[in-house]
Amino acid sequence: MSALAWTAVGSLAAWLWLLLCQGFFWRTDVRLPRREDPPRWPRVCVVVPARDEAPVLPLSLPSLLAQDYPGPAEIFLVDDGSSDGTGELARELARTHGGLPLTVASPGEPPAGWTGKLWAVRHGIRLARERAPEYLLLTDADIAHGPGSLRELVAAARTGGFDLVSLMARLRVRTGWERLVVPAFVYFFAQLYPFRRIAVDGARTAAAAGGCVLLRADAAERARVPDAIRHAVIDDVALGRAVKRAGGRIWLGLADRVDSVRPSPRLRDLWRMVARSAYAQLRHSLALLAGTVAGIVLVYLVPPVALAAGLAGGDPGAAVAGGLAWSLMAATYLPMLRYYGQPRWLAPLLPLTAFLYLLMTVDSAVQHHRGRGAAWKGRTYARPGAAVDEG
Incomplete structure (x- = not known):
C-alpha cells in the first residue's frame, strides 16, 4: 500500500x-440524572459575575429572578468593572420583574495573579457565605434558565449525592458561522472530557461547564475554590478538577432548558x-x-x-x-x-x-x-x- x-x-x-x-463521547443523552424532591429545600445563593453585559442581561437576569424554587434563594450579581451600566441595569431589572432578592456589588479591579471572572466569583461567594447557603449556583451573565432550572439542579445534586452538578448550556446557533462552529465546539469538548467518565468516582477525567455550576458550599471550601484556581483562564475545567481532587463527586451533562443568549454571528x-x-x-x-x-x-x-x-x-x-x-x-x-x-x-x-x-x-x-x-x-x-x- x-x-x-x-x-x-x-x-x-x-x-x-x-x-x-x-x-x-459522541452520544448526547447525558442529561440531568434521576432526581427526587428533597424533604427540605436547602438555601441557595446564585453568584453571577458580569462585565459589560448590558446587551444580554435583559434576556438572562429575568430568568433567574423568576426561578420557581421552593426553598430560600437569592442572587448576587458582581459587577466586574463594567463601563456600560451593567450594575444599574441589573437593579432596574430587579425592580421591574421582582422575584428572587438581588444584591449588586463590585469587587474592584482584580489583583495580580487573578483573572477578572474568578475575582468577581470570589467576591460573590464571600457575600453569599454571610447567608450560610448549602449550595452555590455559579452562572454566567449570558445564561438564561428555564423556570425550574434551580429546582432541578438541586434535586439532582441531592438525589445523586453530587457535590457539583454542571450543565453545558445550549449555545446560540442562528447564523451560518454559528452553525458551522458552535456544535463542533461542544462536540470537541465532549471528546476531550467525555461526560460519562466525569461522573465516575475515581476516574481522572474532570470538568465542568462554567455557564451553569451548582456547587455545595462545603465542597467549595474543601477545594479552596476559587482561590486555588485563581490563575485559570479555562476556569470551568479547573473548577471541576479542583472539586474532584478534593474528594468531591461531580457530574456534567447537556442542558435542556439552560441557554446562552450571547450572539456570536461573525467568524471573528x-x-x-x-x-x-x-x-x-x-x-x-x-x-x-x-x-x-x-x-x-x-x-x-x-x-x-x-x-x-x-x-x-x-x-x-x-x-x-x-x-x-x-x-x-x-x-x-x-x-x-x-x-x-x-x-x-x-x-x-x-x-x-x-x-x-x-x-x-x-x-x-x-x-x-x-x-x-x-x-x-x-x-x-x-x-x-x-x-x-x-x-
Missing part, C-alpha cells in the same frame, strides 16, 4: 478507537472565543501544540484528502480507508447536530470546522508568544494558567 493509504488506515484506526473507547467573534484559551488548554507547551496540530491533521483532515486523492490517483486503499474514516467522523457528529437542531448535511463539513479550530489554536499560541496572552473584555492575561494551583 502507498504511504497515503497507510496514513488513512491510521486515521481509520483512530476513529474506531474514538468511537468505542472514548467514553461514548467565534475565533476570539476559542483562541483566547486554546493555548492555555495546551499548558503553553510547543510540544503539545505540535502534537495537537498533528492529531487534528491525522484524525480530521487526512480522511477527505485520502478519499479525494485515492479516487483521483487510482489508489483504492487510500480511498476506502479515507472514506470509511470520514463516514465514522460524520456519524459521530450527527447526534450533536440533532441536539442543536441543525441539518444533517453539516456532518461531512466537520473536517472544515476542524481546520478552522486548528488555525484558531495556532493563532492562540502566536498571540501568547507575542506577549498578548488571553484577552477578554478589555483585559489581557499574559500568562494564564489552566491547571489547579496546588499551593
Whole structure:
C-alpha cells in the first residue's frame, strides 16, 4: 500500500478507537440524572459575575429572578468593572420583574495573579457565605434558565449525592458561522472530557461547564475554590478538577432548558472565543501544540484528502480507508447536530470546522508568544494558567 493509504488506515484506526473507547463521547443523552424532591429545600445563593453585559442581561437576569424554587434563594450579581451600566441595569431589572432578592456589588479591579471572572466569583461567594447557603449556583451573565432550572439542579445534586452538578448550556446557533462552529465546539469538548467518565468516582477525567455550576458550599471550601484556581483562564475545567481532587463527586451533562443568549454571528467573534484559551488548554507547551496540530491533521483532515486523492490517483486503499474514516467522523457528529437542531448535511463539513479550530489554536499560541496572552473584555492575561494551583 502507498504511504497515503497507510496514513488513512491510521486515521481509520483512530476513529474506531474514538468511537468505542472514548467514553461514548459522541452520544448526547447525558442529561440531568434521576432526581427526587428533597424533604427540605436547602438555601441557595446564585453568584453571577458580569462585565459589560448590558446587551444580554435583559434576556438572562429575568430568568433567574423568576426561578420557581421552593426553598430560600437569592442572587448576587458582581459587577466586574463594567463601563456600560451593567450594575444599574441589573437593579432596574430587579425592580421591574421582582422575584428572587438581588444584591449588586463590585469587587474592584482584580489583583495580580487573578483573572477578572474568578475575582468577581470570589467576591460573590464571600457575600453569599454571610447567608450560610448549602449550595452555590455559579452562572454566567449570558445564561438564561428555564423556570425550574434551580429546582432541578438541586434535586439532582441531592438525589445523586453530587457535590457539583454542571450543565453545558445550549449555545446560540442562528447564523451560518454559528452553525458551522458552535456544535463542533461542544462536540470537541465532549471528546476531550467525555461526560460519562466525569461522573465516575475515581476516574481522572474532570470538568465542568462554567455557564451553569451548582456547587455545595462545603465542597467549595474543601477545594479552596476559587482561590486555588485563581490563575485559570479555562476556569470551568479547573473548577471541576479542583472539586474532584478534593474528594468531591461531580457530574456534567447537556442542558435542556439552560441557554446562552450571547450572539456570536461573525467568524471573528467565534475565533476570539476559542483562541483566547486554546493555548492555555495546551499548558503553553510547543510540544503539545505540535502534537495537537498533528492529531487534528491525522484524525480530521487526512480522511477527505485520502478519499479525494485515492479516487483521483487510482489508489483504492487510500480511498476506502479515507472514506470509511470520514463516514465514522460524520456519524459521530450527527447526534450533536440533532441536539442543536441543525441539518444533517453539516456532518461531512466537520473536517472544515476542524481546520478552522486548528488555525484558531495556532493563532492562540502566536498571540501568547507575542506577549498578548488571553484577552477578554478589555483585559489581557499574559500568562494564564489552566491547571489547579496546588499551593
